[in-house]
Amino acid sequence: MSEQGRRRPSKPYRRPRKDPVRVLAFEALRAVDERDAYANLVMPPLLRKAREQEGFDARDAALATELVYGTLRRQGTYDAIVAACVDRPLREVDPPVLDVLTLGAHQLLGTRIPPHAAVSSTVELARVVLGDGRAKFVNAVMRRIAEHDLDGWLERVAPPYDEDPEDHLAVVHAHPRWVVSALWDALGGGRAGIEDLLRADNERPEVTLVARPGRATPDELLDALGEGAAEPGRWSPYAVRLPEGGEPGAIDAVREGRAGVQDEGSQLVAAALAAAPLEGPDRRWLDGCAGPGGKAALLGALAARRGAALLAAEKQPHRARLVQRALDGNPGPYEVVAADGTRPPWRPGSFDRVLVDVPCSGLGALRRRPEARWRRRPEDLDAFAPLQRSLLAEALKSVRVGGVVGYATCSPHLAETRAVVDDVLKGHGGARDVTAEWIDARPLMPGVPELGDGPDVQLWPHLHGTDAMYLALLRRTA
Secondary structure, three states: OOHHHHOOOOOOOOOOOOOHHHHHHHHHHHHHHHHOOOHHHHHHHHHHHHHOOOOOOHHHHHHHHHHHHHHHHOHHHHHHHHHOOOOOOHHHOOHHHHHHHHHHHHHHHHOOOOHHHHHHHHHHHHHHHOOHHHHHHHHHHHHHHOOOOHHHHHHHHOOOOOOOHHHHHHHHHOOOHHHHHHHHHHHOOOHHHHHHHHHHHOOOOOEEEEEOOOOOOHHHHHHHHOOOOOEEOOOOOOEEEEOOOOOHHHOHHHHOOOEEEOOHHHHHHHHHHHHOOOOOOOOEEEEOOOOOOHHHHHHHHHHHHOOOEEEEEEOOHHHHHHHHHHHOOOOOOEEEEEOOOOOOOOOOOOEEEEEEEOOOOOHHHOOOOOOHHHHOOOOHHHHHHHHHHHHHHHHHHHEEEEEEEEEEEOOOOHHHOHHHHHHHHOOOOOOOOOOEEEEOOHHHOOOOOOOOOOOOEEOOHHHHOOOOOEEEEEEEOO
16 A cells, blocks of 8 residues: 555644634733733723624623633632643743633633633634644643642642731632732731632622712612612712622713712712811812812712812823813812922912822722733832822811811722821821821711721722722821
8 A cells, every 4th residue: 555545644724713703802801911901991992992893792792891801800729720730930931822721711610611611712722813823732721620620729729828828818719829819907806708809809899889978869870770770889979889880871860970880888988078077268279189070970960969079180191181171160260280289389288178089009909900810910019109198198288277188099009098197197208397287087987887996998809899909097286
């Protein structure tokens, strides 16, 4: 028999099937990795483009969103599992290949997609975006991952809790070790509390709307959304929750700026500042770090009801434009300026109430920006600290004697919360010629449980269903 006759017939080449859902998810992950983009900014344009394709429907959009956010939330866990399944250090795996593998790991271990479908769809994706050669590597790794479920893998890749509690929690709950340590220090207590918090960080947050007082009401939003689609807020009198998600932009009040999307924790912070007891005039309010405008819009509406004027200041001009858009249509007097709160253009003692929601690590909003946990480093806090102290010090100078300052941050890290306030009250950060006293913020959040020992307030995702917002209220005394 000839050599040609002894050869086995080769299979005809089959073009890979392009799955628009998984290709979109891969493109989003690459943007997050390559450009340090945020998924919540990357996904909307990708989804709009996908919807232009025939057959891409709401279910496809929901699956793509789950694949992206789920993969990013549990990236650290999936990295540890992939590392156990490859024959080289993870840093030597090409980033696009690693994105395909972690996306596949999430389908296998974090969704209800059947294992055979998760493996085959991941290999098909690899053929489309990586080529047939690297798809073989992906196939081999995916088959190894499929040998165990998530609990089985965690038993293999997470160190025992008794030997290293923080590293165990870091792997099991997909947070960097330093973040676990910082959150645990801020929360206090034992294992149950920190595990509840870390789990809450990995859950998809509800969409929450704010009805801006004097412009819309929660009942109006509830009626517009229909029975079963929305519920009143838990704590804020202006809040409406969408437990199953939805399209806020389809509501007239949202399109017209009379309502907006805003976490209930942010609403509580603005409302507490507005409700703080004040002696003397109450005519001028300042939002000193106003971008992108959510708190400014609520403060502006609350100020208008009392005949007060709001000045909203934001350092970055493009963010100041967002603030202007959020305040458009506010019934009371307001002004938006592009100004640096550490070098303010207004005179000292100009305001009766001042809010500074300072730039921070964002560790309180990991539910919404899951990639931030992998992007931040402990040394980032050193860069934020001088800015936070300076902003608070200038806020205290900007308020009149007897006026109130609210210091807020979307981080529970002690170095960004109580430590900043304590330092400034001791005269650090440029406030040597100003004195202030604490105001107990807890009574200004009526009905909200588990607010701690005071006088400041720390909200938590697992206790309050909000972002981990921090608020300290101070009255200037001299």
